[in-house]
Amino acid sequence: MARHRNVRNRSYSDDYDYDDLYGHSVEDESCLSPSDTEQWMYDRSRNQQAISAFLDSQNDIQEEAEDEVYDASHPGLERRDSVGLRSLNLSEDEEARLMSCLDELRNVLGDSVPDNVLIQSVINHKFDFNKALDEILNNKQSKDCDRPKEEPVKPLPTVHIEAAKDLVSTTSKAPIVISTNLEPKAKGVVKGFKVSSSDGSSSSSQTPRDQSPIAERGSTPKPDDDTRIVKVKESKVDPKKQYTDERGSEKDHLYIVVIGHVDAGKSTLMGRILCDLGEVSQRTLHKYEQESKKIGKQSFMYAWVLDETGEERVRGITMDVGRAQFETKTKKVIILDAPGHADFIPNMITGAGQADVALLVVDATTGEFESGFELGGQTREHALLVRSLGVNQLAVAVNKLDTTNWSQERFNEITKKLKAFLKQAGFKDSDVTFVPCSGLTGENLIKPPSESELLKWYNGPCLLDVIDNFNVPERPVSKPLRMSINDVFKGTGSGFCVAGRIENGILNKGDKVLVCPTKEMAEVRGLSINDMSSNVAFAGDQVSVTLSGVDIQNVSVGYILSDPVQQVPVTTRFEARLVVFNVKVPITKGFPVLIHHQSLVESANIVKLKALLNKSTGELVKKKPRCLGNNSVAVVDIEVCRPICVERYKDVKELGRVMLRVSGVTIAAGLVTDIYNT
Numbered sequence: 001m002a003r004h005r006n007v008r009n010r011s012y013s014d015d016y017d018y019d020d021l022y023g024h025s026v027e028d029e030s031c032l033s034p035s036d037t038e039q040w041m042y043d044r045s046r047n048q049q050a051i052s053a054f055l056d057s058q059n060d061i062q063e064e065a066e067d068e069v070y071d072a073s074h075p076g077l078e079r080r081d082s083v084g085l086r087s088l089n090l091s092e093d094e095e096a097r098l099m100s101c102l103d104e105l106r107n108v109l110g111d112s113v114p115d116n117v118l119i120q121s122v123i124n125h126k127f128d129f130n131k132a133l134d135e136i137l138n139n140k141q142s143k144d145c146d147r148p149k150e151e152p153v154k155p156l157p158t159v160h161i162e163a164a165k166d167l168v169s170t171t172s173k174a175p176i177v178i179s180t181n182l183e184p185k186a187k188g189v190v191k192g193f194k195v196s197s198s199d200g201s202s203s204s205s206q207t208p209r210d211q212s213p214i215a216e217r218g219s220t221p222k223p224d225d226d227t228r229i230v231k232v233k234e235s236k237v238d239p240k241k242q243y244t245d246e247r248g249s250e251k252d253h254l255y256i257v258v259i260g261h262v263d264a265g266k267s268t269l270m271g272r273i274l275c276d277l278g279e280v281s282q283r284t285l286h287k288y289e290q291e292s293k294k295i296g297k298q299s300f301m302y303a304w305v306l307d308e309t310g311e312e313r314v315r316g317i318t319m320d321v322g323r324a325q326f327e328t329k330t331k332k333v334i335i336l337d338a339p340g341h342a343d344f345i346p347n348m349i350t351g352a353g354q355a356d357v358a359l360l361v362v363d364a365t366t367g368e369f370e371s372g373f374e375l376g377g378q379t380r381e382h383a384l385l386v387r388s389l390g391v392n393q394l395a396v397a398v399n400k401l402d403t404t405n406w407s408q409e410r411f412n413e414i415t416k417k418l419k420a421f422l423k424q425a426g427f428k429d430s431d432v433t434f435v436p437c438s439g440l441t442g443e444n445l446i447k448p449p450s451e452s453e454l455l456k457w458y459n460g461p462c463l464l465d466v467i468d469n470f471n472v473p474e475r476p477v478s479k480p481l482r483m484s485i486n487d488v489f490k491g492t493g494s495g496f497c498v499a500g501r502i503e504n505g506i507l508n509k510g511d512k513v514l515v516c517p518t519k520e521m522a523e524v525r526g527l528s529i530n531d532m533s534s535n536v537a538f539a540g541d542q543v544s545v546t547l548s549g550v551d552i553q554n555v556s557v558g559y560i561l562s563d564p565v566q567q568v569p570v571t572t573r574f575e576a577r578l579v580v581f582n583v584k585v586p587i588t589k590g591f592p593v594l595i596h597h598q599s600l601v602e603s604a605n606i607v608k609l610k611a612l613l614n615k616s617t618g619e620l621v622k623k624k625p626r627c628l629g630n631n632s633v634a635v636v637d638i639e640v641c642r643p644i645c646v647e648r649y650k651d652v653k654e655l656g657r658v659m660l661r662v663s664g665v666t667i668a669a670g671l672v673t674d675i676y677n678t
């Protein structure tokens with residue numbers, strides 16, 4: 001079963017100390033730290049001249065549309081295949097150096113320059129990569145400067161991104177020319193992003209709407225003194241049609257996060273379902289049985305299907321989000337098994353952020369339900385978190401009912417308490433289904449119950465049928481691309497990989513994407529969904545993307561891959577509507593918090609208390625309140641220490657939600673209502 005790596009990539013300073021692993025994965029098996037990995041793994045981009053550093057010291061360069069033919073300044077030479085390396089009479093050593101230089105040049109230039117030009121340049125400069133790159137870029141630049149219509153431009157903090165004019169896009173009605181600040185990589189700092197609160201589908205000041213006098217779709221921007229142009233080819237394909245063509249005949253994909261108090265039996269339940277459905281071989285199960293027996297943890301043998309690391313197995317708790325999949329009659333279900341322990345809530349938030357629906361597991365054993373629900377356990381916090389993160393369909397597995405001899409009274413007692421609470425948390429009664437079951441015995445999981453005590457009073461659906469009955473949310477494939485990154489790791493080939501969920505739009509192999517908030521262009525070299533290679537991925541998919549053209553050091557967990565034309569807003573200050581759950585001291589102006597936004601965790605302050613609202617009606621109760629207590633609803637301004645990518649909730653729901661945590665406790669959830677120009 002695939003395992004998310006995200007737990008190892010984030011800064012959890014509020015909960016416990018992590019090594020400096022932010023933004024990078026370590027494979028479980030290799031036990032290498034990122035710095036070791038960096039030391040020993042070949043990285044094509046290392047020692048390579050940063051393109052932005054180069055651009056900083058050079059005049060501007062106009063990149064070409066992808067379909068444009070490169071007018072080589074070395075006439076007579078064709079692409080590499082036709083050159084024939086043998087005709088160059090190189091020694092073995094020279095040939096190897098040439099190939100290495102070509103690889104590095106390709107990393108910087110992509111396919112925009114024919115191989116023959118690259119080869120010629122490398123040979124002219126005696127295999128000196130930097131000199132060859134300088135020459136090629138200068139030639140390209142002077143060629144571009146000779147072009148009619150487009151004005152030569154000066155050194156650049158600003159980039160205009162322009163869609164190829166001759167193509168008709170069906171993906172967006174917004175104008176296509178936008179401008180953004182580009183920070184030289186060499187400086188390694190992110191600053192100067194501009195965001196305004198426009199009313200369009202994207203609220204960034206980098207969005208077309210904000211870019212007057214820059215033109216409407218298809219027109220040429222009038223670059224100012226600090227501008228260069230990057231052309232981005234827009235897709236001709238109707239995204240909805242592409243989605244139907246690709247996925248029409250497949251079962252719907254449904255992502256389900258499994259939540260609940262520690263030891264409620266989440267992993268055992270999911271492990272048992274996977275075994276009963278034949279997703280785990282008898283041989284593997286037998287191995288788990290033997291090995292778990294050896295360390296005195298036989299009762300965890302089903303949990304081992306999802307708890308894969310040695311530490312999880314020895315400690316008997318889930319720490320990372322485990323992933324697995326199975327099929328129901330109508331759906332392909334991807335499970336995200338979240339940890340229940342309070343220390344790992346940030347991982348649980350990451351899992352919940354990727355889910356369409358949730359399965360809340362509660363332990364029916366006498367005293368255990370109470371400690372998970374009433375005595376500060378995670379049942380309440382998890383349910384509140386998933387609801388705040390946008391999940392509105394919930395199945396509740398009243399688990400371990402075997403320990404109560406399938407008592408109907410116990411089942412009724414638990415459902416009554418939970419129903420009242422879940423309603424308060426914002427779940428509709430009709431969207432919540434309760435299922436009595438036992439993960440350990442397999443009762444009422446994938447087929448109707450056989451236990452006589454249970455049959456006496458229960459004739460509802462088994463857990464698998466409840467999962468099959470969930471509605472799959474609509475996938476916003478026609479909106480501009482947004483993919484939130486929850487992992488960054490070295491792949492096996494060139495470039496590196498990022499993993500995450502596509503919130504909006506479509507991602508095709510070969511697409512140019514903007515890595516935000518650093519706003520660097522990258523190219524999608526490869527895509528895989530659930531470990532299967534694919535040419536296209538859609539909103540709702542969890543994907544691994546191989547990127548090139550950007551340095552791995554400049555990409556982190558919590559970043560967003562954005563449509564280069566309709567960009568995700570980047571800001572350090574935004575307005576949010578908060579629901580305060582649980583604060584020990586009232587929130588006042590300047591209150592420090594940690595913001596959790598998708599997989600990003602960032603320090604922030606509540607800098608302004610703007611209004612206190614009525615919890616039920618949303619009406620204004622008080623302007624500029626002096627403090628906010630538990631259960632209050634308020635409009636506040638939040639300032640983040642570093643620029644982050646957010647959307648207004650009404651534009652992109654998934655990127656318009658934030659969770660606020662202090663000292664390991666979730667104190668509030670918020671919806672982004674406005675984004676400021678900072």
Ligand SMILES: Nc1nc2c(ncn2[C@@H]2O[C@H](COP(=O)(O)OP(=O)(O)OP(=O)(O)O)[C@@H](O)[C@H]2O)c(=O)[nH]1
Nearest residue numbers: 262263264265266267268299317318340438439440
């Ligand atoms: N009697 C009984 N025991 C169960 C059942 N399900 C799980 N258990 C036991 O409960 C313990 C915890 O099970 P896990 O599956 O690890 O619980 P979990 O919720 O995944 O734990 P975390 O992920 O660490 O929060 C194990 O000893 C299981 O054998 C059940 O249906 N009946």
